[in-house]
Amino acid sequence: MSRNPLLSTHGLTAGYGDFQALFGIDFEIHRGEVVAFIGANGAGKSTFLKCLMGLVATPPGTVRLDGEPIARRSPHESVKLGLAMVPEGRRLFAGMSVEDNLLVARDHGRRLPEGGRAWTLERVHALFPVLRDKRDARVESLSGGQQQMVSIGRALLCNPRLLLCDELSLGLAPLVIREIYAALPTITAEGTAALIVEQDVGLAKSASSRLYCLLEGRVTLHRSSADVSRAEITEAYFGTSHHAVA
Structure with missing residues (x-):
């Protein structure tokens, strides 16, 4: 793992109008790493992702890519810098085929350095073969798991x-979840990092090298996923040890 983080946040705060959603978030992720964010509904996890993508405004200097500040940018500019989101709910284009939903992203991504290996339709098909079989189907006819694969491929x-x-x-369904998460090592093998927001704590632990827990917009836990205990997660997740985490 590289000593310098690919992306980091420094005292990140964010909110919506008079409502403050995030309070002083310090975070980092390295090339090829999978990091998980856990926390109850309303903890600020999705807001954090939106801050990274430029969908929610962030104070200058609080989000850095390769050490350089990247605040005050549009989501389109974020994609050009090398950030891409698989949004909650998938947000695919109904009425369009699977292949058209994938190809809509092809001309809007990051330009690779010379010698870089681009993601192609063929590589996405190799990762999720069902998308080759369903290439001409309307995306709304797919199962939820297949739609999630389209969203990841895009x-x-x-x-x-x-x-x-x-x-x-x-x-x-659990079988589909396992298939999707089984693709992560292939995705990260060439240095792409993945930040996963996940409600399933066991899944988050098993899929990541490190995890952060958010509670009411604050980081309450940051540990190696392999070393963190259920008791520590329970305390961080709820702010009390009198509850249980599934």
């Missing part, structure tokens, strides 16, 4: 350095 075709994944497992 993000990959932007050639991201950092993939932001918001609730990949939400509403999906």
Whole structure:
């Protein structure tokens, strides 16, 4: 792992009007790393991803890519810098085919350095073969898991350095969830990092090298995923040890 983080935040605060959603978030992720964000509904996890993508305004200097500040940018500019999001709810284009939903991203992503290996339609098909079989089907005819694969494939075709994944497992069957998460090592093998926001704490632990827990907009835990205990997660998740985390 590189000593210098790919992306980091420094005392990040954010909110909506008079409502403050995040309080002083310090975070870092390195090339090829999978990091998980856990926390209850309303903890600020999705807001954090939106800050990274430029969907929510952030104070100058609080978000840095390769050490350089990247505040005050549009989501389109974020994609060009190498950030891509797999949004909660997938947000695919109904009425369009699977292939058209994928190709819409092809001309809007990051330009690779010379010798860089781009994500192509063929590579996405190799990752999720069902998308080749369903290439001409309207995207709304797919199962939820297949739609999630389209959403991931669309993000990959932007050639991201950092993939932001918001609730990949939400509403999906366990077998499909395993198939989707099994793709992560292939995605990160060439240096792409992945930040996963996940409600399933066990899944978040097993898929990541480190995890952060948010409670009411504050980081209450940051540990190696392999070393953190259930008791520590429970305390961080709820702010009390008198509850249990599934």
